[in-house]
Amino acid sequence: MSKQIRGLRRSRIRLFSVIVTLTALPCLSQAQEIGDHQYTSEAIQAGLRVYSRECALCHGPQGDLVSGINLARGEFRSAQSDDDLRSVITEGRAQGQMPAFDLRESELSGVIAYIRAGLDPDGIAIRIGDAVRGLALFQGKGECASCHRVNGVGPRTAPDLSAIGVERSPANLQLNLVDPAAAILPINRPVRIVTRNEETIIGRRLNEDTYTVQLIDSNERLRSLIKADLVTYEISEAPSKGPTNLTPAEVADVIAYLLTLDGES
């Protein structure tokens, strides 16, 4: 019985390896393939040129020479969204210590892309929108809060996101929203179990070993089951929710909100 279950899982793993190999890895190294959600590698490269010419003198090649600011790590004095960065660059700040720059639109988006890529010309630059709008989308149109819990509020069936902003990169958050099947952590795959007593259990695994599995079921009960007692044990490849239908700008807003979740609120 357990052999059979394992056999089923093996075939899924092989399929998944193909997905990882063909989709996830190349996508992550070729920014432009993600479409509107992130900056292209051309934009990042262009941004490098603008940054070297205009910004590096004060901010330094690593982006860390101005106190309180670390551009490579995305640490700014007040800016959060890409629009915030845009206005800091075009309007200037700090009584002229940060002068206003008159850049062409392509130069401006390039330098924001380069900053969002962590000052890494080969990095990935994700569009980051407005966190306040993102919260509204998280709770409303995006339907995120109907499964995910944040700071003690919401159901426990899906993973808690209270610290997701420090646990995941913007690129990872974006992939989770637009292609969750490629991004879901294996442990979070939905499971469907039928016991010998003909009880059907839907849930999410918390832990597993050779003989047992521990999970939280759809009624938020902690269950520990002995595999030998199960008639069916299915681990779904697909996450319980498909790709988001939010617009790219809305996805950028949700990412901005998620990045504020640092586990300390």
Add this chain to the structure above:
Amino acid sequence: MNTLNTGIAKLVKSALKGCLALLLAGQSLYLANAQVPYDRILNAADEPQNWLTYNGGYMSQRYSLLDQINQDNVGDLELKWVLQNQVFGAWQSNPIVVDGIMYVTERPNSVMAVDAITGRVFWKYVHTPDERARVCCGANNRGVAVLDDRVFMGTLDARLIALDRINGEVLWDAEVGDVALANSVTMAPLAVKDKVLVGIGGGEFGIRGYVAAYYADTGEQAWKTYTIPGPGEPGHDSWQDDDWMHGGAPVWITGSFDAEQNQVYWGVGNPGPDWNNEQRPGDNLYSDSVIALDVDTGELEWYFQFTPNDPYDYDAVQVPVLADLNWNGMPKKVMMWANRNGYFYVLDRTSGECLVAKPYVRVNWSSGLDENCRPIITPQPDGMPTYPGNQGGTNWYPPSFSPRTGLFYFSAWEDYATIYRSEEQEYTPGRAFLGGGFSVLAPAPDAPTIGIGRTNPVNNWTDEVGHASLKAMDPNTGEEVWEFEQYDVSDSGMLTTVTDLLITGGREGYFHVLDAKSGELLYHKNLGGQIVMAPVTYMVDGVQYVSIISGNSLFTFALKG
């Protein structure tokens, strides 16, 4: 009722006291005379009540003739005692048991003499390694050797220490290697005839590896054989320029001995720098090889290299498991070897000739082997996964061979791959010399993966990163006969018995007993901590015990009663 109970209790108590006194008297008398001369180790199979070498005997079969625990009564195993380690970290030590006394090491370099019936400690010797000691993968020590009245331990600061087995007093303390060059000894030594043999570790630090022998009575060095040939020696031309001087090839797992051949066999580790093989062109002999040395002189008699010019850290540090098999109707002296590189080999141990070799897990760094069992290499493009991954299809954990079933048993890692990255690195004495890095292939971006050892009771990486398969191999064909899968990977070694029990464990902390013939699970118990060494079995006063280390505890079982 109460009075009657009290009376019986008194009677039992006094009877027990009498027995205990007799037992203690008997034991101390025996101790005073007990010695472990070479002949006893040579004929270790004749005294299965003891566990006299790291692998239970010179053939390293980890096969016991004790038959008290069998397939019918294995369900009656119960815990007899637990020894708690006072030092956290992977406990990879393998106990030795001599006449009712167990000798077991603790991190980093302590030795304890333990009563094998109760688990209480007679004495503990503590060596504090030099603060310059450097090891890649934890302050491990895998156990002691015994010979005559001495107990021998290698140390993280590359010393070999001889202790008085009665009181743990230091008899001598020899320098095996230079601690400033990150030489270390993590293996259990091997005592043969009048010498104690030990290898040097440090494959991630650009050492030049060797095996050395010391006279057991004085600590004086008898011979030293480098695992990288020097100028003028055969094989030196498998290196260029001065690469040989810091080419790695460490020896960090105990070898085996064939008295008839008068040869000791050692597995040799990876070349350095680990991941940049373009920086060290050539086959890099004798890295990733087995070497056969004359036990009296250390002279190299033959070698077989599994992975020439290795860029994957595929140390050949597995235990050489020796057996005399019927081979196409003729007796054959063989050596069985499930290698870290994903192939299972059977060699003729009189010559090093490769008799059979087949992959036992998915292998993509090589498309197969030629007629001499040399790999036909197929390096993967940059950024693509290599199978098996960095920790290998298997690694250092000891296998077992049962002459009864004719099968070879070991822990394999399946569906586990690594993406390698190489870079030029200059050698600096005593510093890490890796030439790149690696990441374990994850099933999703930023997903948790498998590391060296397990410290998290929650498995949040899942079997999609890799999982264990205990494999039973037929050495005559090189084929798998059966497997027992586990959800997490396993670094557990094996023990087989004459009653066809296969006893082992895994990272999940389960202690498993299987039918060695069929792989059927007979017994399992959650011991709660990773099992990263093999079980041993012994007998004292007519009771057969099985000891296994899980997490920071050594558990000892016997039948109820």
